[in-house]
Amino acid sequence: MAPLLQIERCTKRFGGLVANRDVSLTIEPREIVGLIGPNGAGKTTLFNCISGALHPDEGRIVLNGTDISRARPERVCRLGIARTWQVVRSFGRMTALENVICGALRRTNRIGPARARSLELLAFTGLAGKEDVAAAALTLADKKRLEITRALATGPSLLLLDEAMSGLTPFETTAAVELVRRIHAELDLAICVVEHVMEVVMPLSHRVVVLDHGEKLTEGPPAEVARDERVITAYLGDRYRGRA
Amino acid sequence: MTLFLQAVADGLQMGLLYALVAVGLAIIWGLMEMINFAHGEFMMLGMFGAWGLSVWLGWDPLISMVPIAVVMYGLGVLVYRLLMQRVQRGEVFTQIFATVGLFFFIQNGVVALFTSDYRFVDKSLLTGLSGVNLTVGGIRIGVPLLVGGLIALGLFLMLYLLIDRTDFGLALQATAEDRDAAMLVGIRPQRMYAVAWGLGTALVAVAGVILANFFSVYPQAGLSFTVLAYAIVALGGFGSVLGTLLAALLVGVVQSVTAAYLPPAFKDAFVFGSYILIGLFRPQGLFGRF
Amino acid sequence: MVGALVALLYPIPFERSGQIYYETVGFLVLLNAMLGIGWNIIGGWAGQFDFGPSIFLAIGAYTAALLSIHLGWNAWLALLGAVVVSVALCAALTYPVTRLRGHYFAIATVAMWMIAQPVGATWRFINGSQGLFIPVAPGGSFVHGMLTMEFAGRGKGLGFYYLSLGLFVITLLGARAIERSKLGFYFRAVRDDQDGAEAIGIDSRLYKVIARCLMAAVFAAGGTLYGFWALAVFPDQVLDVNWNILPMMAAVVGGLGRLWGPALGAIVLIPISQIMTTTLGSGPLAGRGIDLIIYGAVIMLIAGWRPNGLLSLPWAAWAARFRGRAPAPVAKG
Numbered sequence: 001m002a003p004l005l006q007i008e009r010c011t012k013r014f015g016g017l018v019a020n021r022d023v024s025l026t027i028e029p030r031e032i033v034g035l036i037g038p039n040g041a042g043k044t045t046l047f048n049c050i051s052g053a054l055h056p057d058e059g060r061i062v063l064n065g066t067d068i069s070r071a072r073p074e075r076v077c078r079l080g081i082a083r084t085w086q087v088v089r090s091f092g093r094m095t096a097l098e099n100v101i102c103g104a105l106r107r108t109n110r111i112g113p114a115r116a117r118s119l120e121l122l123a124f125t126g127l128a129g130k131e132d133v134a135a136a137a138l139t140l141a142d143k144k145r146l147e148i149t150r151a152l153a154t155g156p157s158l159l160l161l162d163e164a165m166s167g168l169t170p171f172e173t174t175a176a177v178e179l180v181r182r183i184h185a186e187l188d189l190a191i192c193v194v195e196h197v198m199e200v201v202m203p204l205s206h207r208v209v210v211l212d213h214g215e216k217l218t219e220g221p222p223a224e225v226a227r228d229e230r231v232i233t234a235y236l237g238d239r240y241r242g243r244a
Numbered sequence: 245m246t247l248f249l250q251a252v253a254d255g256l257q258m259g260l261l262y263a264l265v266a267v268g269l270a271i272i273w274g275l276m277e278m279i280n281f282a283h284g285e286f287m288m289l290g291m292f293g294a295w296g297l298s299v300w301l302g303w304d305p306l307i308s309m310v311p312i313a314v315v316m317y318g319l320g321v322l323v324y325r326l327l328m329q330r331v332q333r334g335e336v337f338t339q340i341f342a343t344v345g346l347f348f349f350i351q352n353g354v355v356a357l358f359t360s361d362y363r364f365v366d367k368s369l370l371t372g373l374s375g376v377n378l379t380v381g382g383i384r385i386g387v388p389l390l391v392g393g394l395i396a397l398g399l400f401l402m403l404y405l406l407i408d409r410t411d412f413g414l415a416l417q418a419t420a421e422d423r424d425a426a427m428l429v430g431i432r433p434q435r436m437y438a439v440a441w442g443l444g445t446a447l448v449a450v451a452g453v454i455l456a457n458f459f460s461v462y463p464q465a466g467l468s469f470t471v472l473a474y475a476i477v478a479l480g481g482f483g484s485v486l487g488t489l490l491a492a493l494l495v496g497v498v499q500s501v502t503a504a505y506l507p508p509a510f511k512d513a514f515v516f517g518s519y520i521l522i523g524l525f526r527p528q529g530l531f532g533r534f
Numbered sequence: 535m536v537g538a539l540v541a542l543l544y545p546i547p548f549e550r551s552g553q554i555y556y557e558t559v560g561f562l563v564l565l566n567a568m569l570g571i572g573w574n575i576i577g578g579w580a581g582q583f584d585f586g587p588s589i590f591l592a593i594g595a596y597t598a599a600l601l602s603i604h605l606g607w608n609a610w611l612a613l614l615g616a617v618v619v620s621v622a623l624c625a626a627l628t629y630p631v632t633r634l635r636g637h638y639f640a641i642a643t644v645a646m647w648m649i650a651q652p653v654g655a656t657w658r659f660i661n662g663s664q665g666l667f668i669p670v671a672p673g674g675s676f677v678h679g680m681l682t683m684e685f686a687g688r689g690k691g692l693g694f695y696y697l698s699l700g701l702f703v704i705t706l707l708g709a710r711a712i713e714r715s716k717l718g719f720y721f722r723a724v725r726d727d728q729d730g731a732e733a734i735g736i737d738s739r740l741y742k743v744i745a746r747c748l749m750a751a752v753f754a755a756g757g758t759l760y761g762f763w764a765l766a767v768f769p770d771q772v773l774d775v776n777w778n779i780l781p782m783m784a785a786v787v788g789g790l791g792r793l794w795g796p797a798l799g800a801i802v803l804i805p806i807s808q809i810m811t812t813t814l815g816s817g818p819l820a821g822r823g824i825d826l827i828i829y830g831a832v833i834m835l836i837a838g839w840r841p842n843g844l845l846s847l848p849w850a851a852w853a854a855r856f857r858g859r860a861p862a863p864v865a866k867g
Contacts, residue, residue, distance in 0.1 A: 077735035091726035102723045105716050106735040154734050279637045330838040336636055337583055338841040345833025352823030474641045510652050516645035524630055
């Protein structure tokens with residue numbers, strides 16, 4: 001099976017800082033990939049390069065055979081990648097429903113079908129009853145749900161979730177994990193999750209990729225990666241080496 | 245060639261004055277990202293102040309510069325506290341819109357009081373020197389404009405020192421960089437903003453006082469200076485004081501050279517065209533940090 | 535409904551008494567309301583503040599005038615031509631500056647306006663500052679006038695009132711359709727969060743251009759109407775700063791982004807100017823810009839205290855209170 005997304009030796013610099021160095025990874029269709037690493041490892045930068053908000057200085061990013069290294073964000077979305085943001089974003093002055101409609105309009109030009117699809121999705125993600133609330137007035141957890149719903153409305157084949165669990169209470173986090181599971185089970189897409197919370201990423205992912213200081217450290221099934229000495233050292237420092 | 249060099253020389257002198265006009269805007273912008281459509285109107289008030297004091301009290305503009313600066317500082321603070329403070333919390337557009345209202349109010353207030361007639365400062369030190377020239381290598385440098393430009397430069401340097409070398413200037417810069425962090429170290433942003441408005445207004449008014457020696461004084465004089473000031477601040481990199489000076493000199497030269505070779509109506513067109521080009525290709529300005 | 539009736543019947547009493555002046559006021563209100571709706575599309579919905587829309591009014595007026603003078607086109611055809619040219623030029627001018635955001639975009643639009651002024655004054659093709667004059671065929675009935683925008687003698691005030699009313703209604707309906715369409719959603723998305731919009735597939739640059747072109751179309755139509763009303767097109771007239779400011783003011787004072795905002799704003803603002811002109815007459819304060827002083831004060835008050843415009847005032851609450859009080863005696867004076 002051909003990979004959905006191929007990142008080949010992606011390098012991104014900001015002045016003297018090398019945020020991503022020679023990062024290569026692939027994502028298969030319908031796979032859940034966890035992207036982990038300590039703060040400053042370059043995870044969000046990699047997401048930005050994939051989604052077109054930034055462009056890699058070196059290397060290539062290929063989606064279904066199409067080179068998207070230099071593509072603008074709207075084109076990347078059209079080709080099937082949707083994302084959420086580290087700091088949640090929404091169209092504050094529009095209602096939740098209107099927000100999702102904006103996403104759904106990616107797939108249809110008519111408001112009627114877009115509206116119907118949006119209502120479906122809002123029910124699916126658990127926001128039924130809040131369609132007419134202004135996005136800015138929602139709670140943080142609901143805003144994140146809305147962001148995901150809106151992204152789903154564009155009909156992606158790959159969903160990028162950037163720290164979707166940050167700022168949530170444990171109760172909200174469990175509900176969010178449930179949502180991601182449901183999305184994966186019922187919609188035909190791959191998901192790449194950037195996360196700090198190990199209890200979330202490990203059980204959820206089929207495969208985990210570890211970044212550290214801009215480079216890919218290792219990748220593999222969650223259980224393996226969790227035992228990998230280098231990973232432990234990267235997160236906890238030398239004192240914990242050998243204490244797997 | 246001499247024509248070109250002459251134009252450059254003239255342009256540099258005007259550029260110094262433009263720098264003074266634009267720097268107040270650079271400060272206000274750099275600090276709180278506010279657009280002020282009425283910026284040129286404050287300059288115009290300075291011009292009228294100079295004219296008025298010259299006609300009624302016989303004061304030379306170089307002298308009336310001081311009281312006018314003080315009064316206009318107060319006006320700037322007042323405008324901030326009464327109006328801008330309120331709109332700062334709201335949307336960007338409302339802020340712009342508020343200053344548009346200020347623009348209409350001030351300009352037409354002056355029209356109502358003084359009519360749109362052109363006025364002139366007839367008797368002053370600088371107008372008295374009119375016609376006195378220095379000639380350097382075939383280039384004629386008018387002394388009045390040179391003196392005016394040097395005064396502007398002096399004020400500019402004083403401002404630079406204020407911002408760069410004093411504690412207060414440091415506080416101003418800190419607030420511009422990170423307002424919340426500044427609050428954490430005990431700086432009151434509202435006070436900084438008020439001072440910035442006061443300072444910016446005073447500076448542009450003083451520029452007006454100097455310019456009143458050379459240009460006719462009338463209520464509509466402000467708008468083209470406002471847009472010019474914005475073009476300069478954008479070219480120089482929003483918020484950079486030194487960048488403003490360099491950009492202003494550049495604009496002065498471009499304007500002067502354009503006027504030398506093209507019909508006078510077009511002298512600003514190139515400047516605005518450059519603004520658009522800069523916006524497209526180098527949005528952080530020629531010298532600025534973004 | 536009442537409003538529609540009032541709007542339709544408004545000019546008739548004035549026509550009877552020959553007070554064309556009031557018809558002209560109505561004409562100006564409707565024209566500015568229509569332009570305000572156009573401005574709302576780019577300023578209110580798309581959130582990009584255009585401070586130099588008058589260049590499209592000018593382009594429209596000049597194109598229509600040229601088509602009429604040199605090719606003898608009927609006014610309505612000329613209007614279509616004006617719209618086409620204006621939209622084409624707008625697309626060409628706007629696409630390069632779509633990278634700019636917020637203030638920078640606003641200044642760029644002002645810069646364009648300032649460049650247009652010397653161009654208009656010196657361009658030989660359009661007769662520079664000497665302007666163009668639109669010939670009017672003598673005679674002709676009222677109906678003929680409505681069809682050609684040319685009224686020789688009587689009926690001009692009335693005719694242009696209804697013409698502007700018609701165009702206003704068309705613009706209003708068009709705007710309403712856009713508001714409920716994909717365009718409307720996308721415009722507002724670009725306004726609220728441009729990066730977020732791009733991430734869900736919206737080409738922000740394209741939609742900024744579309745929004746501005748829609749405004750350019752409305753302004754071109756308005757410019758044509760104005761040109762035929764004035765029967766002459768001069769650069770400093772069609773590029774006058776008031777065309778930049780009034781439509782925007784009408785939209786904001788009424789309620790930025792609201793469909794009826796510009797109409798309400800225009801009804802409030804234009805008469806102020808006219809009242810000032812009549813009450814001050816030719817007295818000592820005449821021509822002293824008192825109306826603009828009032829505009830300035832109104833703008834500052836709205837910006838500081840009611841930034842969402844007059845439509846955002848609690849009309850419903852007031853109406854309820856008013857109705858509740860009706861049976862009680864009005865005690866205080």
